[in-house]
Amino acid sequence: MSKSITIDGQSIPFIDGQTIMEAATAAGIYIPHLCHHPEYTPHGSCKLCNVKVNGRVCSACTFPAMEDQEVLSNTAELINDRQKITQMLFVEGNHFCPSCEKSGNCQLQAVAYHLNMLDNYFPLFYPTRKVDASHAEILIDHNRCIFCTLCVRASQEADNKDIFAISGRGINKHLIINSTSGLLRETDIDIKDQAAHICPTGAILIKYTAYQVPIGERTYDHTEIDQVSLNLEKHGHEK
Amino acid sequence: MIHFVQDLVESNHYLPTRLLHLLREIQARYHYIPNTAIEQLAELLNIPRTHIISVIEFYSFFHLTPRGQYDLLISDSITDHMLGKIPLLDYLTKKLKVKVGEVRHDDLVSIDNTSCTGMCDQGPAGLINGYALTNLSLTRIDHLTDLINQQIPLEEWPSDYFLVKDNIQKKDLLLNNPVHMGDALISMFNRGKAETLNEINFSELRGRGGAGYKTAWKWQLCCENEYQNVDALDNVATNNHQTRYVVCNADEGEPGTFKDRVLLNSYAHQVFEGMTLCAAIIGAEHGFLYLRGEYLYLYEKLQTILKDRREAGLLGKNILNKNLNFDIEICLGAGAYICGEESALIESLEGKMGIPRNRPPYPVTQGYLSKPTVVNNVETFMAAASISVYGGEWFAKIGTEKSKGTKLLSICGDCDRSGIYEYPFGTTIYTILNDCGASDVQGIQIGGPSGIFISNHEFERQLGFEDLATGGSFIIFNHTRNILDIVNNFTHFFAHESCGFCTPCRVGTSLLKNQLNKIIDGHGSAGDVVALEELCQIIKKQSHCGLGQTAANPILTTLSRYPELYQGLLKKISYEPGFDLDEALEAARKLSGRDDTNAHLTQVEIAS
Numbered sequence: 001m002s003k004s005i006t007i008d009g010q011s012i013p014f015i016d017g018q019t020i021m022e023a024a025t026a027a028g029i030y031i032p033h034l035c036h037h038p039e040y041t042p043h044g045s046c047k048l049c050n051v052k053v054n055g056r057v058c059s060a061c062t063f064p065a066m067e068d069q070e071v072l073s074n075t076a077e078l079i080n081d082r083q084k085i086t087q088m089l090f091v092e093g094n095h096f097c098p099s100c101e102k103s104g105n106c107q108l109q110a111v112a113y114h115l116n117m118l119d120n121y122f123p124l125f126y127p128t129r130k131v132d133a134s135h136a137e138i139l140i141d142h143n144r145c146i147f148c149t150l151c152v153r154a155s156q157e158a159d160n161k162d163i164f165a166i167s168g169r170g171i172n173k174h175l176i177i178n179s180t181s182g183l184l185r186e187t188d189i190d191i192k193d194q195a196a197h198i199c200p201t202g203a204i205l206i207k208y209t210a211y212q213v214p215i216g217e218r219t220y221d222h223t224e225i226d227q228v229s230l231n232l233e234k235h236g237h238e239k
Numbered sequence: 240m241i242h243f244v245q246d247l248v249e250s251n252h253y254l255p256t257r258l259l260h261l262l263r264e265i266q267a268r269y270h271y272i273p274n275t276a277i278e279q280l281a282e283l284l285n286i287p288r289t290h291i292i293s294v295i296e297f298y299s300f301f302h303l304t305p306r307g308q309y310d311l312l313i314s315d316s317i318t319d320h321m322l323g324k325i326p327l328l329d330y331l332t333k334k335l336k337v338k339v340g341e342v343r344h345d346d347l348v349s350i351d352n353t354s355c356t357g358m359c360d361q362g363p364a365g366l367i368n369g370y371a372l373t374n375l376s377l378t379r380i381d382h383l384t385d386l387i388n389q390q391i392p393l394e395e396w397p398s399d400y401f402l403v404k405d406n407i408q409k410k411d412l413l414l415n416n417p418v419h420m421g422d423a424l425i426s427m428f429n430r431g432k433a434e435t436l437n438e439i440n441f442s443e444l445r446g447r448g449g450a451g452y453k454t455a456w457k458w459q460l461c462c463e464n465e466y467q468n469v470d471a472l473d474n475v476a477t478n479n480h481q482t483r484y485v486v487c488n489a490d491e492g493e494p495g496t497f498k499d500r501v502l503l504n505s506y507a508h509q510v511f512e513g514m515t516l517c518a519a520i521i522g523a524e525h526g527f528l529y530l531r532g533e534y535l536y537l538y539e540k541l542q543t544i545l546k547d548r549r550e551a552g553l554l555g556k557n558i559l560n561k562n563l564n565f566d567i568e569i570c571l572g573a574g575a576y577i578c579g580e581e582s583a584l585i586e587s588l589e590g591k592m593g594i595p596r597n598r599p600p601y602p603v604t605q606g607y608l609s610k611p612t613v614v615n616n617v618e619t620f621m622a623a624a625s626i627s628v629y630g631g632e633w634f635a636k637i638g639t640e641k642s643k644g645t646k647l648l649s650i651c652g653d654c655d656r657s658g659i660y661e662y663p664f665g666t667t668i669y670t671i672l673n674d675c676g677a678s679d680v681q682g683i684q685i686g687g688p689s690g691i692f693i694s695n696h697e698f699e700r701q702l703g704f705e706d707l708a709t710g711g712s713f714i715i716f717n718h719t720r721n722i723l724d725i726v727n728n729f730t731h732f733f734a735h736e737s738c739g740f741c742t743p744c745r746v747g748t749s750l751l752k753n754q755l756n757k758i759i760d761g762h763g764s765a766g767d768v769v770a771l772e773e774l775c776q777i778i779k780k781q782s783h784c785g786l787g788q789t790a791a792n793p794i795l796t797t798l799s800r801y802p803e804l805y806q807g808l809l810k811k812i813s814y815e816p817g818f819d820l821d822e823a824l825e826a827a828r829k830l831s832g833r834d835d836t837n838a839h840l841t842q843v844e845i846a847s
Contacts, residue, residue: 044597047741047781057780062597084777088746122750123818147739165289167296169575169592170737171749178289180278 005069007051014065021049021060024073025233030226031073032082032111034089034200035148036061038233040157043149046089048082048111083115091122092171094129094143095201101210102202104218108146109201110225125171132177134185137207138196144203145175151204155195163189175203243268244276248283255284256608258294258590259573262301263532267368271305290591297592297738299353299574300369300532307342307349309387311335312366313375316355316494317684317728318651318714319362327363327375328352334384348387354576354732355494356533359651359714360406360658368393369535372400401536405501406658409674412637412645413625414506414661421553423512423624424519428561430627432520439623441631443643447618448488448579449686449710450785451642454619460603461611462521484612485518485526485565487620488584492531492576493687494732495712498647499617501659503530503537506621507544511567513620515554516627517613518565526567527607529584532574541569576736580784581614582606583738594740595784618647618711638664642703650675652683652715660713662702669698672715679717682800687712688729689789692722692796722804723759726793730755733790744787747778751791762818763809771805772798 002013005020007029014023019042024031035046044062051060052072060073072078089095089108097103129142147166155163163184167176179186189196196204215221219228247264251257258280265276272295281288295301313319313328328350332338335348342349358364361373370393379400386396407414427435440455461483487510491499502510514526530538545567548554556564570588572578578587582596585607606612615623622644626634635643642664648671651657655676662671672680682694686709693700693707700706716725734748754771757763775791775798782788798805820840828838 042597044783045741047743047783050781059597059783064599081777081781084774085742085781088742088750091750092746122746123753125749146742147745162287162289165287165293167289167293168739169297170734170739170745172296173739173745176289176292178287180274180288 003065003067005065005067005071007071008074018065019061020051020053020058020063020065020069020071023065024060024071025230028230029073030230031060032114032225033061034107034111034146035150037150037153037198040150040153043153046146046148047085050081051078079115083117084121086112086115086117087119087121089146090117091120091124093125093127093145100144100202101205102144104215104221105213106202106220107200107225108144110220110228113220114225129174132184134183135187135189135207136185137191138184138189139205139207140175140177140184141203141205142175144201146201146203147173147175148200150198150200151175151195154198155189155193158194159190161188161193161195163187163193163195240269240273240275241279244279245283248280253283253285254590255286256588256590258284258286258291259298259587260570262291262295262298263571263573266301269305270308270310271302274303293592294590297575298532298572301573305342305346307337307347308390309348310368311348311350312353312356313350314354314356314358314362314364314366315352315728315732316359316362316364317725318359318495319355319364320724320728321652321716321720322362324363327377327380330377331380331384334380335387347390353533353574354492354736357491357497357500357531358403359495359497359649361404366533369532370401371403371533371536373403403500403504403536405505407501407505408650408656408658409660409662411661411663412634413622413647414659416625416629417506418509418512418624418628420508420512420548420551421559423509423516423627424553424559426627427516427519428559435516435627436520438631439626442622442626442634443631444619444622444626444634445642445704446616447622447646447710448616449493449689449708451704451708454615454623457603457613457615458517458521460601461613481522482525482608482610483521483523484607484610485514485521485523486581486584486588486607486612486614487514487526487528487617488579488581488614489534489617490529490531490572490579490584491534491617492579492736493689493710493712494729495649495651495684495687495714496710497649497651498659498711500534500537502617502621502647503534503541507541508548509624510617510620511544511548512553513615513622513624514567515558515563515565516623517615517620519558519563521611521613523613524564524566526565527588528567528569529578529588530569530571531578532572535571538569538571545569575738576732577738577784577786580786583784584614585612592738594738595786616710639701639703639705641705646702646709647711648702648709648713649711650713650715652713653677653680653717653720654715664701664703666702667698668693668700668702668707671702671713672698675715677715677717681716681718681720682722683716684712684714684725684729684793685709687714688732688793689785691792692725692800694800722797722801723808726797727755727759729793730790733786737786737790741781741783741787743778743781744783744790747774747782747787748790750774751778751794755794758805758808761808761810765809767809768798768802768805 004011004013012027031049033049035043042061044059049060132140152164155161277291337343356364363375365372444454445451575593577583578593580595583593587593602612645661645663648660734752737744737748739745778791
């Protein structure tokens, strides 16, 4: 007999070694997330996927599924907290969707819509952050970085490079680039690298492609992120 | 510099795990980590430069830009403030002609604030080039200014500037019965390892860092995968073991705590003996003492004690001719409170940023270098050594049902006799206050900022995991103290020390700091206390580790006891901008070169 856990009362099967996130996704249940990506080592930092496991808060993307777990995910309390955590990500950086070329393809924006986020709620930090346009084909806008480390992991795990790292402490965290000048131009990043395409926000962009897909025809324009996420899982991730 | 770094890395066997140590040596010599050193380290250690930069930027004691030849850090603990830190710092900056956070134009001296240095019983305190300074006063500052300006080397400074007293005020079970060198190990070998673990189990000793996990269970879990049952412990040859590690957590960073400082100064043999005992039981050959960087002054002394123990056959190969091999390495931290969290500490030992790991797996199965690791507090190892000699019952007969034995408290703040007090669990706050000569008490911070604030209606409460659990910090406040100043200090502390890994703590602690400032500065309106509390709950519930989960405690524990303090500061209007409107125009005034009345705004006031 296969092992199972319950998520919001629904019994779903799992196999040993799966995380709660993996078991949920396989069963067609979406748990909001930003730093998680099925192809990379789980990180557990954005905390959007926090669920209650037998009464205790755990990150679904890192916590192993185990027999007898009663997982709560879609509760009013957790949805409210996820919305607040998303708002924290918005006020921490400089996220101005109307002027951002990632709008419509942005996971941060899509999660915010999914969680019915209508304002920033918290006072904005307005940090002073730079743009690194030094590279011929790839642009880094530090204003939009949410420190999910997906580019760090993609560069290490898929590209076998070490282009990115997150440095600093607390609210002063920032993305750093592995070159003597600290600029992207001097790294061996390639436009075909996974790391150049993995960013869930508009912090890492491919130049000269901004509006090839017009607003209105973008990934999240007509389909919510929960469906997009589950469909991708079903049909394999775009390379 | 090239030769210096080359020799340094070579003498550390090109080990990336030694990165903190290497950076400490480079910082001490050059007063910063030069870019050329980073490039060279990356090459020699075969790690990306970004790894090195991220470590430098993570720890407060490392710098990418030069500090002064004399780098002064002044402790920012609430107790330092109570002892007059602010006017002292003002005086110091004027005398030395340098601002806080800056380096003087001649590169001779720099000044900054630092989190609690663990000298709360003899502050105001600070650090100079990493070495502890105690009892700072105006006269000392006068003299210290001269010493710096005349460029007198630290070795020639008066030794009483660096004098750190133990201040042991009350001894009980542990401090009254110190273990003679080697006795705990001899007792263990006579009794057997399994029986000794049974004694520790029977003693019901729980971790003294604050979380209170049962020590015997932790040790047993660490070796469980290998043995089917504990009785097999004595039958397995020690050299057959899988690699395991013993780590002593001496990263005593909770503001107000200083008991580990005293134990390592006067009872270090017993602490090391407790570690060796653990090593024998779990089958470890390597141990680490993770010493907080602020206790650099203890480093040489502790190295000498380790050397003495090796010479006495109590460390190294074939300890007491019992086929036990174990040695201890001392690793210094570099200014990061988060490293007191056991998995962050392990990351730091591995030469990385101190970011708490995802759990499971727990350190007992995957700790240092992914090997099973026991991490215990200084006081826990000390107690374990005593239990080996005097037995489990000796320990368990004292205390309460769920909290056996005694607890060391670091008492400071408004009392006549601050220092170290050892009490059986179950002792009332009332008794403790009497003993240390505290009168006119308004409240007490128990367990440091991450613990709770109790009011003067709660003195019947007792020390213990059932009631008031504490890692040892005990800060007393009399009625002259402003509770919101205390809360503000603690809230800033957490925002400064958040590692930044998870969103709720990284952003939340800074939001909390700003929201509290808003209320304290008189810009709070009707809903602002509700918003503050709501934010507290999210940070507490959703954060990754203990730091975030407790960062809101200073606000939550005072808000529930003194709601009127917060409400009283709110403006009686429905909305109040969260910032000073006139101040916000300052940049515009500068740019336009205007300063007339029309270039100023008064804060908008709408009648409620």
